[in-house]
Every structure is written in structure tokens, then in C-alpha cells.
Amino acid sequence: MIKNNTRGCAFIxxxxxxxxxxxxxxxxxxxxxxxxxxxxxxxxxxxxxRRCNIFNNSIEESEGSDLYCGDLTIPGxxxxxxxxxxxxxxxxxxxxxxxxxxxxxxxxxHGKSTTGVDESVKQVPTEYALRQNxxxxxxxxxxIRYQIPEAGNVAIEIFNMMGQRIRILxxxxxxxxxxxxxxxxxxxxxxxx
Numbered sequence: 001m002i003k004n005n006t007r008g009c010a011f012i013x014x015x016x017x018x019x020x021x022x023x024x025x026x027x028x029x030x031x032x033x034x035x036x037x038x039x040x041x042x043x044x045x046x047x048x049x050r051r052c053n054i055f056n057n058s059i060e061e062s063e064g065s066d067l068y069c070g071d072l073t074i075p076g077x078x079x080x081x082x083x084x085x086x087x088x089x090x091x092x093x094x095x096x097x098x099x100x101x102x103x104x105x106x107x108x109x110h111g112k113s114t115t116g117v118d119e120s121v122k123q124v125p126t127e128y129a130l131r132q133n134x135x136x137x138x139x140x141x142x143x144i145r146y147q148i149p150e151a152g153n154v155a156i157e158i159f160n161m162m163g164q165r166i167r168i169l170x171x172x173x174x175x176x177x178x179x180x181x182x183x184x185x186x187x188x189x190x191x192x193x
Contacts, residue, residue: 124176125149140184144169147178156181
């Protein structure tokens with residue numbers, strides 16, 4: 001843990017530090033890079049299995065509070081690494097556009113101000129799953145939860161004890177994610193059990 005310093009980390013001129021299982025938080029600075037400053041031809045290698053967290057670092061200027069990076073091709077020229085908080089994407093801005101930096105595979109929590117948690121941003125599942133409905137037995141309805149690891153057509157159908165389909169709850173294309181659907185016990189013709 002790197003905490004309560006005038007800068008979290010500074011890597012100057014041609015260094016390639018390897019960071020794993022590090023938390024860099026609550027550091028402050030009057031200039032750039034309260035969390036991490038890369039300068040010159042420096043870059044970092046982050047271990048994807050032992051994740052790093054960088055958050056709640058502050059600076060007096062408005063640039064690079066958590067990450068600030070020197071250009072990798074023009075020594076001494078600096079650039080800001082911008083964090084897109086809602087998607088945890090790290091972007092390297094250029095004059096015309098920004099492109100993702102795939103080496104940055106750690107979680108980033110931006111620290112200049114407190115933000116809310118976006119409940120719509122969920123972790124993408126790695127496997128298909130159909131969970132036990134709840135409550136079971138149900139009255140007057142039950143919730144069926146399921147997850148899919150990739151986009152595709154989803155169909156959730158209810159069958160009676162004789163193997164006859166009585167209700168189609170879901171039949172549509174879905175993106176990867178976790179979902180739930182409620183069933184009130186009625187069939188497709190709105191007849192109750």
C-alpha cells in the first residue's frame with residue numbers, strides 16, 4: 001500500500017516497473033501524477049492476476065490526479081492518461097482521438113470527488129447459469145435469475161408436468177450479462193395454475 005505521500009509513485013526516464021497487488025491511494029501533490037507519474041520513456045507492467053488499485057489521489061492542478069504519463073516516443077513530452085470511470089477503460093488521448101491502453105488491466109477508482117456507484121455496470125459472467133427461482137413455492141409470483149457469457153438469443157419457457165409449454169417468459173436477443181424475469185404462475189392465455 002502506498003498512502004498519504006506527496007506522490008504515490010514516480011518513474012523517471014526509461015524505467016519499466018512491475019506492479020502487482022499494489023494499492024495506491026490518498027496521495028497528494030501540487031503538480032501532476034498524485035497516484036503515479038511516468039516520465040520520459042517510462043511505462044509500467046501490471047500483473048493481471050494480482051490486481052492493482054489506484055484511487056483517491058489528488059492534485060492542485062486539474063491534470064492526471066491518479067495517473068500521469070510521459071510520452072513513450074518523445075522524451076520529456078507529457079500526456080495525461082484519462083480514466084473513463086464508468087467502464088474502467090484507460091485511454092491515451094492524442095490530438096485527434098483517444099485509444100485504449102490494453103496493458104492497464106487493473107481497477108481504477110477516480111479520486112478527485114466522490115461519485116456514486118453505477119448499479120447498471122456489472123461484471124460479465126463467464127458461464128451460462130439458470131438460478132433457482134425465488135421464492136419457491138411462490139405466491140403471487142416468483143423471480144427467475146439467469147446469466148449468459150455472450151450475446152445471443154435467449155428463450156425462457158415454462159412447461160407443465162405433461163411436458164407441454166404453457167408460457168414463454170423471454171424470447172429475444174440479449175447481450176452478455178445477468179438478468180431476472182418474474183412469473184406470476186399464469187400461462188400464455190393468462191390462466192392461473
